[in-house]
Amino acid sequence: MNAAPTKTNLLGLTRPQLEAFVAQMGEKPFRARQLMKWLYKRAEGDFDQMTDLAKSFRERLKAAAEVRPPEIRLTQVSSDGTRKWLLSMASVNEARRTADGGTEEPHLPADLQAIEMVFIPEPGRGTLCISSQLGCAMDCTFCSTAQQGFNRNLSIAEIVGQVWLANRELGGADPQREAGANRVITNIVFMGMGEPLANYRNVVPATEILMDDLGFDISRRRVTVSTSGLVPQMLKLAEETNCALAVSLHAPNDELRDELVPINRRHKIAELLDACWQYVDKQNARNITFEYVMLDGVNDKPEHAFELVRLLQGRPGKVNLIPFNPFPGTQYRRSTPAAIERFRDICNSHGVIATTRRTRGDDIDAACGQLVGRVRDRTTVRLGSKLISVAVQT
Numbered sequence: 001m002n003a004a005p006t007k008t009n010l011l012g013l014t015r016p017q018l019e020a021f022v023a024q025m026g027e028k029p030f031r032a033r034q035l036m037k038w039l040y041k042r043a044e045g046d047f048d049q050m051t052d053l054a055k056s057f058r059e060r061l062k063a064a065a066e067v068r069p070p071e072i073r074l075t076q077v078s079s080d081g082t083r084k085w086l087l088s089m090a091s092v093n094e095a096r097r098t099a100d101g102g103t104e105e106p107h108l109p110a111d112l113q114a115i116e117m118v119f120i121p122e123p124g125r126g127t128l129c130i131s132s133q134l135g136c137a138m139d140c141t142f143c144s145t146a147q148q149g150f151n152r153n154l155s156i157a158e159i160v161g162q163v164w165l166a167n168r169e170l171g172g173a174d175p176q177r178e179a180g181a182n183r184v185i186t187n188i189v190f191m192g193m194g195e196p197l198a199n200y201r202n203v204v205p206a207t208e209i210l211m212d213d214l215g216f217d218i219s220r221r222r223v224t225v226s227t228s229g230l231v232p233q234m235l236k237l238a239e240e241t242n243c244a245l246a247v248s249l250h251a252p253n254d255e256l257r258d259e260l261v262p263i264n265r266r267h268k269i270a271e272l273l274d275a276c277w278q279y280v281d282k283q284n285a286r287n288i289t290f291e292y293v294m295l296d297g298v299n300d301k302p303e304h305a306f307e308l309v310r311l312l313q314g315r316p317g318k319v320n321l322i323p324f325n326p327f328p329g330t331q332y333r334r335s336t337p338a339a340i341e342r343f344r345d346i347c348n349s350h351g352v353i354a355t356t357r358r359t360r361g362d363d364i365d366a367a368c369g370q371l372v373g374r375v376r377d378r379t380t381v382r383l384g385s386k387l388i389s390v391a392v393q394t
């Protein structure tokens with residue numbers, strides 16, 4: 001049996017790769033620029049609509065290429081404007097494509113083929129939170145993704161496809177916006193499912209497409225890779241890109257961090273911080289953001305704040321305190337507002353800038369990993385009372 005030729009998903013190609021792709025079709029490199037403009041400035045995925053491309057080229061594109069974003073399974077909009085999508089990756093999983101072009105039934109449970117994406121609008125900016133893997137292998141004790149286990153890395157097309165889809169859903173493809181004015185998505189954070197630096201091979205080219213001026217044209221400071229602390233990859237990242245870096249610290253000493261963030265057993269805090277300061281040196285005076293989840297009675301005491309101050313004082317880092325988002329079955333509770341305030345004040349009064357992340361979209365379980373957890377058993381999908389719009393797409 002002859003295997004059907006697999007079409008190339010254009011969302012997975014960086015500019016040089018797209019140029020090579022069109023060259024191999026006998027076209028000039030500037031055709032790649034035209035294509036990128038349609039793809040990213042207009043969020044157009046239908047080759048027939050790309051009217052300034054010759055008809056014959058469009059026909060050849062249709063035969064060899066596709067624009068295939070992840071599939072939307074569920075959309076939720078919170079009363080505060082936060083928007084959340086459940087995206088299925090099963091259909092973009094090339095490996096699961098059968099020879100006749102159909103899609104094999106995924107062998108894994110539905111929740112391990114799905115990721116979540118969250119858009120958080122704020123005055124003057126819009127942040128999109130995307131995923132880098134299906135599941136996660138880092139095993140952080142307070143994270144609901146960890147409980148779901150690890151399936152696989154997302155491809156470049158699956159990572160870029162999330163942003164492509166969100167941009168389209170949010171109306172960012174309006175030609176009026178072409179000049180970059182009033183863009184909807186201004187910031188992208190890899191703070192969804194997965195450990196981005198464990199999928200370095202695909203995450204780095206994806207960030208190139210996000211930052212390319214013919215791609216999404218997001219400023220380098222506004223693309224943030226968040227890591228639990230894969231030190232060798234952090235050092236490599238410092239050499240090879242210049243996006244912003246956030247580090248999930250969560251504990252001010254090795255004993256506690258060994259427990260909460262198990263990768264700490266391999267790369268201790270001193271080694272991790274050393275890699276952070278090297279990153280800042282290489283990246284020309286950019287701060288590192290340290291994420292610190294506030295767990296009641298675990299890491300939120302004044303002595304922890306003082307320990308944190310000793311680690312970060314006089315260093316180019318700031319602290320983002322994240323109130324813990326509880327999920328079914330967790331042993332942890334969110335710190336009290338008073339404990340969070342006290343922790344923040346100790347940091348700030350000792351020269352370590354700390355801010356508290358506001359919780360958003362509480363009515364739609366906007367914390368990453370939570371929607372997937374609910375869909376695991378479809379009968380438990382419940383929609384919050386404050387929910388103002390829901391669309392289920394199968």
Ligand code: SAH
Binds near residue numbers: 191227292327
């Ligand atoms: N693997 C990357 C991205 C993870 S998600 C990393 O570890 O940085 C982004 C942030 O959310 C991380 O700081 C992560 O530790 C944090 N997080 C995970 N579960 C959480 C929860 N239940 N409540 C609050 N923050 C959580």
